[in-house]
Amino acid sequence: KSIDPWWKRSVVYQIYPRSFMDSNGDGIGDLQGIISKLDYLQKLGIDVIWLSPIYDSPNDDNGYDIRNYQAIMKEFGTMADFEQLIKEAKHRNIRIVMDLVVNHTSDEHAWFVESRSSINSAYRDYYIWRTGNEHNPPNNWGSVFSGSAWEKDENTNAYYLHLFSKKQPDLNWEHEPLRNEIYDTMTFWLDKGIGGFRMDVINFISKDLQFPNGAIPPNQKYGDGSPFYMNGPRIHTYLREMNERVLRHYDVLTVGEMPGATTEDAQIYTNPENQEVNMVFTFEHMNLDSGPFEKWDVRPLVLKELKRNFEKWQNKLHRVGWNSLYWNNHDQPRIVSRFGDDQMYREESAKMLAICLHMLQGTPYIYQGEELGMTNVQFDAIDDYRDIETLNMYKEKRELGIPHEKIMASIYAKGRDNARTPMQWTADGGFTDGVPWIRMNPNTYGINAEEAIADRSSIFYTYQKLIRLRKELDIITYGNFQLLLPDHPYLFVYKRQTKEEEWLVVANFSKQMEQITCEECNVPHWKGNLIIANYDTLKIEKEIINLRPYEAFVLAY
Numbered sequence: 001k002s003i004d005p006w007w008k009r010s011v012v013y014q015i016y017p018r019s020f021m022d023s024n025g026d027g028i029g030d031l032q033g034i035i036s037k038l039d040y041l042q043k044l045g046i047d048v049i050w051l052s053p054i055y056d057s058p059n060d061d062n063g064y065d066i067r068n069y070q071a072i073m074k075e076f077g078t079m080a081d082f083e084q085l086i087k088e089a090k091h092r093n094i095r096i097v098m099d100l101v102v103n104h105t106s107d108e109h110a111w112f113v114e115s116r117s118s119i120n121s122a123y124r125d126y127y128i129w130r131t132g133n134e135h136n137p138p139n140n141w142g143s144v145f146s147g148s149a150w151e152k153d154e155n156t157n158a159y160y161l162h163l164f165s166k167k168q169p170d171l172n173w174e175h176e177p178l179r180n181e182i183y184d185t186m187t188f189w190l191d192k193g194i195g196g197f198r199m200d201v202i203n204f205i206s207k208d209l210q211f212p213n214g215a216i217p218p219n220q221k222y223g224d225g226s227p228f229y230m231n232g233p234r235i236h237t238y239l240r241e242m243n244e245r246v247l248r249h250y251d252v253l254t255v256g257e258m259p260g261a262t263t264e265d266a267q268i269y270t271n272p273e274n275q276e277v278n279m280v281f282t283f284e285h286m287n288l289d290s291g292p293f294e295k296w297d298v299r300p301l302v303l304k305e306l307k308r309n310f311e312k313w314q315n316k317l318h319r320v321g322w323n324s325l326y327w328n329n330h331d332q333p334r335i336v337s338r339f340g341d342d343q344m345y346r347e348e349s350a351k352m353l354a355i356c357l358h359m360l361q362g363t364p365y366i367y368q369g370e371e372l373g374m375t376n377v378q379f380d381a382i383d384d385y386r387d388i389e390t391l392n393m394y395k396e397k398r399e400l401g402i403p404h405e406k407i408m409a410s411i412y413a414k415g416r417d418n419a420r421t422p423m424q425w426t427a428d429g430g431f432t433d434g435v436p437w438i439r440m441n442p443n444t445y446g447i448n449a450e451e452a453i454a455d456r457s458s459i460f461y462t463y464q465k466l467i468r469l470r471k472e473l474d475i476i477t478y479g480n481f482q483l484l485l486p487d488h489p490y491l492f493v494y495k496r497q498t499k500e501e502e503w504l505v506v507a508n509f510s511k512q513m514e515q516i517t518c519e520e521c522n523v524p525h526w527k528g529n530l531i532i533a534n535y536d537t538l539k540i541e542k543e544i545i546n547l548r549p550y551e552a553f554v555l556a557y
């Protein structure tokens with residue numbers, strides 16, 4: 001067990017720097033702001049900070065459009081600020097993981113400016129250029145951010161591929177000089193002492209070079225290219241080359257963001273013998289309340305599907321690879337509003353969701369504000385929104401004649417700005433002395449770090465305890481997983497087992513009372529050792545426990 005890598009016991013805290021803490025009153029979060037909050041994060045007990053991109057960027061997609069990989073975004077500060085952050089974090093035994101965005105760059109990156117200048121440019125093949133014809137792009141793929149995935153460049157009368165915004169041209173990983181530039185950039189940051197990389201849509205970097213058309217879903221205009229750019233033909237070759245050239249020379253954490261990766265894919269990606277990445281972010285559990293065609297088609301979560309999905313990922317990767325565990329990030333709505341209850345039972349359901357996730361096998365990720373039970377937001381005016389995905393979708397659907405209210409309902413449920421309203425530090429906000437780049441959620445009173453720290457029964461202290469338990473007790477990291485009551489519509493019940501002991505985890509995902517017996521849970525009695533719970537005591541009557549709304553607990557036998 002001692003030879004197991006450090007990141008199997010770590011808990012990662014994701015910071016979206018733009019919205020975390022503003023130190024100079026310009027309304028934009030920055031590196032000095034993060035430094036000023038390291039004591040707060042040390043108190044929480046986290047081991048790693050994953051920073052969303054802090055590189056120079058025009059911020060078309062808030063930093064996921066990089067203009068210079070080796071410079072700090074001016075709004076966030078300077079390279080000296082970054083080096084101070086690394087040092088201050090190290091003093092607190094906190095590693096800094098950077099966001100590696102190498103499926104695409106900004107269209108303002110020097111490479112792209114060169115590449116588009118001439119078909120004979122030395123940088124032409126750093127990107128993916130194809131000739132369509134006068135009126136039709138090379139194929140029918142749609143961009144994730146609406147419209148075609150191809151943009152016509154009149155200067156050289158060719159189209160370039162952009163799976164995301166037109167200001168995010170896809171890099172051509174077939175081209176070895178480009179790959180070498182990426183490896184140099186990774187080495188530049190690793191030599192500054194960072195603790196690893198989160199890799200943005202890294203399973204998109206190998207495309208089917210025939211670029212075949214995708215199937216066009218009903219009432220959509222563009223084809224779905226994802227079968228031809230997700231988990232492509234050379235993805236394992238590229239990841240193994242990246243590992244051989246760079247990663248294996250450092251003791252670092254790597255997590256690949258992999259939309260569309262299955263457990264079979266993840267068994268290859270995360271098997272340490274393959275030397276690709278340590279773990280991946282799966283999207284399967286984040287797609288259970290949307291579809292069938294797109295994320296904006298909102299449908300209610302069926303808990304059984306969530307339970308089966310976690311069971312699959314826990315068991316398929318147990319002793320084969322490794323899981324990441326997350327409910328939230330900067331692209332997802334906030335979990336207490338999504339799978340909990342952000343009105344009547346906000347604190348109970350936020351704690352229940354934390355207990356349910358953190359008792360699983362894998363490395364947990366906490367997104368800024370999740371530890372406070374921060375909620376989704378509802379702005380009346382589309383002009384209050386900032387996210388390019390939301391703004392492009394709104395425009396596209398309004399042009400299709402879809403009513404404002406209908407579109408806003410989807411944005412309220414699934415919009416990425418739900419996660420991007422500024423971190424709530426005090427009752428009156430505490431994020432900035434200026435005008436924030438995006439409006440704060442109005443519910444800062446009662447939902448903020450200052451009040452949470454002062455209240456021993458707050459969600460913050462549930463997270464603090466879960467983080468500590470993972471450090472102290474092996475069963476969380478190494479025990480196997482067994483799902484119980486798979487068909488119960490409201491209860492998520494599972495066991496973690498080692499040779500020496502077994503833990504029972506019970507979580508009520510509903511606002512109604514539920515009953516549960518020892519026999520159903522396959523335990524001899526309810527007198528096990530109570531590890532953690534979100535209510536003060538368990539309501540035990542001989543064989544039965546009466547579960548209150550969103551009640552969760554863990555018993556050890």
Ligand code: TEU
Nearest residue numbers: 061064101144164200201259295331389
């Ligand atoms: O997101 C990858 C991705 O697939 C997202 O489009 C996600 O599925 C979608 O936003 C859900 O609404 C990564 C980054 O996390 C995201 O912030 C970037 O916008 C995107 O890549 C492009 O870099």
Ligand code: CA
Nearest residue numbers: 022024028030
């Ligand atoms: Ca600032």
